[in-house]
Amino acid sequence: MPDPAPRRTSKAEQTRSVITAAALRLFRRDGYDGTTMRAIAQEAGVSVGNAYYYFSSKEHLVQAFYDGIQVEHAAAAAGVLAREKDFEPRLRGVLEAWLDVAAPHHGFAGQFFRNAADPQSPLSPFSDESAPARAASTDLYRRVVDGADVKIAPTLRAELPDLLWLLQMGVVLFWVHDRSPGQARTRTLVAQSTPVVDRLLRLARLPVVRGVVDDLVGVIATIRTP
Template sequence: MAEAAGKTAKGEQTRALILETALELFRERGYEETTMRAIAERAGVALGSAYYYFRSKEQLIQAFYGRTHQEHLEEVREVLRTQRTLRDRLLGVMQTKLRTIEPYHRFAGILFRTAADPESPLNPFSEESLPARREVIELFAEVVDGAEDRKLPKDLEAELPELLWTYHMGIVLFWIHDRSPGRVRTWRLMERTVDLIARLIQLSTLPLMGPVRKMVLKLLIELRQPVSGEEGAEGGPEGSARNPGQGG
């Protein structure tokens, strides 16, 4: 058993080494110019070993997505345990998000050149990114579900985690392009829009806003449906990360 545990630990170390080396080379040379062979050589492992842990460069980036999410989860647990209002929980999640991704700012800009391509498997909306997308949407579901002041209509409650994921992606995109010291513009945008979102959610619960809310949510659901001639249209909607029956 001790021997097996040792092998597992060594395997995890090798996997982490390959990932760190890949990120280093991506920063130095760019994503497209970096090869798996170059990563293996820099890491001091056989090319076959590199492919054993990661079948492609795309898998390396997906592992990077997963690592940054785990770092975020570790930081945000205390926020979710102590904050009670939807506004404070969302604010805490976004604050910890910006803090945990800040060390990767330069790399995120390099990665964005590839991830922005709609055909890239690294695109956050791609099928390959669905597991990472689902994990973050579930985090926002926890933000909503644990808020003591939430009194949401069922239709909004079902869609809100994915809407918050989309909002957070917008903040991350702004952060990638932000060159202000300490990313102060991104922080200002995030804090003010969190307040705005909290107010809009409150307003959406008013009876007078019911028809408008339903129109907006219906539009969002329709936009997720594939159109004729679009890839995947024959098989029906992909399904959202939290509401697989409603399109994704």
């Protein structure tokens, strides 16, 4: 007798997707703070209990949005990673790909940020709940590093994907507050900062700088220790 589990799993994933899509429509229309789980359930055509079955809170529902953004980001960045070998255009292209993917959500991103700024919030990019999205993003920056032809100090290479993810977090913070048309100022920030990062990486190979880089990596390792 065939195992019915795959069919149940497929239906569950479809229901999760319907609820997530409904939530995003309401977030765009009413804002994050103005959207309730009851409204999301009604928009998705499911019961409130069913909505809570798949997502225990509105905050946890947003994790599905984070995960979806990471999938879209990786797909949007695939072209530049396949095309470019120089580190700077690879990094710039990946950051610009994130801006392209995130652009439709800028209107309610500030409300997300107010909640994400709370260290105890599951919406925090550093929370346990955000770990899968954080890992997916870090892995994308690992691909940026691994596929580039730049020589990187060995002690720095292992830490670089995490540092580039932190760079993206800085870009995200700037983007959230950017009210210029099409967030043009954020795009300028990316275009002007990635060459600086590239030059710093190249300088890090110099003997006179290498010791400072090793000390910096040591500091990072220390603050990571629980």
